[in-house]
Amino acid sequence: MAKIEFTNNIRRLRFDNNQMSQQDLAEKAACTRQTIIAIEQGKYNPSLALAFKIARAFGKSIEEVFPYNEDSTE
Amino acid sequence: MNKTQKGAWFSLAGALLFIILCIYLSVDMFIRQRLPNKNLVWVVAIFCVLVGGAGLIWTQRKQSPKEADSDERDKSIEKKAVLISFISVWVLLAAETLIPRFIVGLDGSIPVWMLAIINVAIFYVAMAVFYAAVLIQYGWRSRNGEN
Numbered sequence: 001m002a003k004i005e006f007t008n009n010i011r012r013l014r015f016d017n018n019q020m021s022q023q024d025l026a027e028k029a030a031c032t033r034q035t036i037i038a039i040e041q042g043k044y045n046p047s048l049a050l051a052f053k054i055a056r057a058f059g060k061s062i063e064e065v066f067p068y069n070e071d072s073t074e
Numbered sequence: 075m076n077k078t079q080k081g082a083w084f085s086l087a088g089a090l091l092f093i094i095l096c097i098y099l100s101v102d103m104f105i106r107q108r109l110p111n112k113n114l115v116w117v118v119a120i121f122c123v124l125v126g127g128a129g130l131i132w133t134q135r136k137q138s139p140k141e142a143d144s145d146e147r148d149k150s151i152e153k154k155a156v157l158i159s160f161i162s163v164w165v166l167l168a169a170e171t172l173i174p175r176f177i178v179g180l181d182g183s184i185p186v187w188m189l190a191i192i193n194v195a196i197f198y199v200a201m202a203v204f205y206a207a208v209l210i211q212y213g214w215r216s217r218n219g220e221n
Contacts, residue, residue: 023138031145032076034212038147047146 008066010040013058028057076141077133078148079212084129086205089198096195104188151211159204166196 014020022040026033031050038044039054046054055062075083095118102110170192174184 023141026142027138027140030142032078032142032148034076034079035145035147044147050146 006045006066007042007069008039010036010054010065013060013065017058025054025057029053076148077143078152079209080133080135082205082208082212084133086202086209088126088129089202089205092198093195093202096191096198100188100191100195104185151208154211155204155207158207159200162203163196163200166199170196 010025014022014025022033022036026036029036029050030053035044035046035050039046051062051066055065058065099110102108174182178184
């Protein structure tokens with residue numbers, strides 16, 4: 001089975017939301033700034049609960065924050 | 075650095091210091107055949123209180139008041155580090171069994187207090203492996219993703 005690469009739009013959404021800092025997003029999502037950094041860099045895939053919290057922090061749906069590209073699977 | 079990273083750095087430094095202390099005691103008592111300096115106990119005790127207190131204050135300080143103490147990623151990292159540390163204990167126990175055989179021979183003997191020092195050293199090595207595994211998973215330093 002091919003490895004699925006998850007992407008996210010967190011960095012763009014942060015800048016679109018009054019240049020929200022990683023620290024501000026971390027506080028809203030109840031996680032640490034290091035976790036937000038790791039997620040942005042694609043080094044960590046958040047759990048469903050954390051993904052929903054991050055999406056809620058932006059007022060967006062989870063698919064808008066973490067787009068799932070069907071083409072990335074084989 | 076978040077609290078988990080700070081705690082890992084502080085605890086790793088402490089574990090390494092105690093390992094060095096165990097090595098020093100072993101060399102002094104087993105090889106040089108002399109009792110350690112009586113003042114050493116007081117030095118170690120005062121050092122632990124001062125450094126331990128400063129370390130506790132440092133590790134409790136947060137990047138911001140609303141910062142989470144620990145999140146799911148921290149727990150995942152600690153879980154993997156526990157597994158690595160557990161595996162290291164098996165390696166250390168094997169080493170504890172084999173190394174004295176080559177040093178004192180099959181019919182040799184070591185003092186009873188030496189066994190206590192070795193077991194304490196194994197504990198601190200396992201702890202050092204745990205905290206090192208935590209820090210390696212964090213990437214040694216938290217990169218500032220804003221840059």
